[in-house]
Amino acid sequence: MNLRGIAVAVVVVVLIAAIYSPGIGLAQEELRTVTLRAINDPVGDDYGPGTYKYPTNEAFTNGSLDLTKFELLRYEEGNVTKYIGFRFTFSSLGENYLNTTYGWSVQAIQVYVTVVSGGVGRMDTFGLNAVVRPVDAWQFAVIVEPYNATNTTSLNPLRGPVPPSLIFENGTVVTANITTVVNTTANYIEVRIPAQYLKNYLSYLAAWRFIVTVSGYDPNSPGGIMPVRASTGETVIGGAPADALNAFVAPKIMDLLNPENGTQEQILGSYFPSTGEPAVLAAYPAATGMDYPKPPETVTVTTTATYISTTTKTITTSTVQAVEYFGPSTYALAALLIVLLGALAYVLRKGR
Numbered sequence: 001m002n003l004r005g006i007a008v009a010v011v012v013v014v015l016i017a018a019i020y021s022p023g024i025g026l027a028q029e030e031l032r033t034v035t036l037r038a039i040n041d042p043v044g045d046d047y048g049p050g051t052y053k054y055p056t057n058e059a060f061t062n063g064s065l066d067l068t069k070f071e072l073l074r075y076e077e078g079n080v081t082k083y084i085g086f087r088f089t090f091s092s093l094g095e096n097y098l099n100t101t102y103g104w105s106v107q108a109i110q111v112y113v114t115v116v117s118g119g120v121g122r123m124d125t126f127g128l129n130a131v132v133r134p135v136d137a138w139q140f141a142v143i144v145e146p147y148n149a150t151n152t153t154s155l156n157p158l159r160g161p162v163p164p165s166l167i168f169e170n171g172t173v174v175t176a177n178i179t180t181v182v183n184t185t186a187n188y189i190e191v192r193i194p195a196q197y198l199k200n201y202l203s204y205l206a207a208w209r210f211i212v213t214v215s216g217y218d219p220n221s222p223g224g225i226m227p228v229r230a231s232t233g234e235t236v237i238g239g240a241p242a243d244a245l246n247a248f249v250a251p252k253i254m255d256l257l258n259p260e261n262g263t264q265e266q267i268l269g270s271y272f273p274s275t276g277e278p279a280v281l282a283a284y285p286a287a288t289g290m291d292y293p294k295p296p297e298t299v300t301v302t303t304t305a306t307y308i309s310t311t312t313k314t315i316t317t318s319t320v321q322a323v324e325y326f327g328p329s330t331y332a333l334a335a336l337l338i339v340l341l342g343a344l345a346y347v348l349r350k351g352r
């Protein structure tokens, strides 16, 4: 090979290396962020069904359990979706008093995603003391807790805290390559999930519906979810109604995603102490044609109205039936009377 040939060969090799080497930058693009959904939540509704109070631990600063916005993000490289992001913005982030490597300590966030409305899915939650209604049965859940797990082979989100996880309806728990980001200026926590895990669901992205819950994080409680009682404590949320506590149905949720004022209170108060049925959570956006679950008082009024209406119908029907039933008997009675009168007249005439 002459010098010219060597020069051409070197140029070709350098070009190929440039194209395929991410370090040189010809092939790799920056990840592009697309906001697929942004849902605001009311400010100042960090009180569960309406009465809950913050724990006395000062790391739980005012508004640190107050979700103000939820965003669904897509990270793209070229035309390829690399990650799906779930971003949670709060009024404040609180203090990282446990010094977790994640950068936060006070929030335990759960997301239940309905990909197929009314389809096959799960209606349980991970330690929230609440259930999900059938039309919102979930296909996968995302748990966002700042737990520094060393053993991730036997994770059980119902027993102890878990690191940021993706949980499928069949119970499979995935933690590998799921990352979190904390932004202390914009007050958000974000979890990024490799899109390959969700590849079966990505074509339905526009139809996904969400239950997003915010609870206090407590590494020593089942599921990492802070308990809820009548009085506050260092790591205890207070202010739960006595009837709910006595029936073990007080939901362990401080804030629930729903942009409509008053709906969170309605949904989180939809438990029945008399029967021990827990609150029924509903996804947002709402399922078409469905009202949100309501507390028992409203249901009682509806039941009474139905009862009166049914009674009125019964009376009307009975009256009609009575006329029809006794009609022939009236004629029979009249005929019997005529026969008796005839017989009496015959006896009287004969006796004369």
Ligand SMILES: [Ca+2]
Pocket: 041, 042, 043, 044, 045, 046, 066, 067, 068, 255
């Ligand atoms: Ca809120």
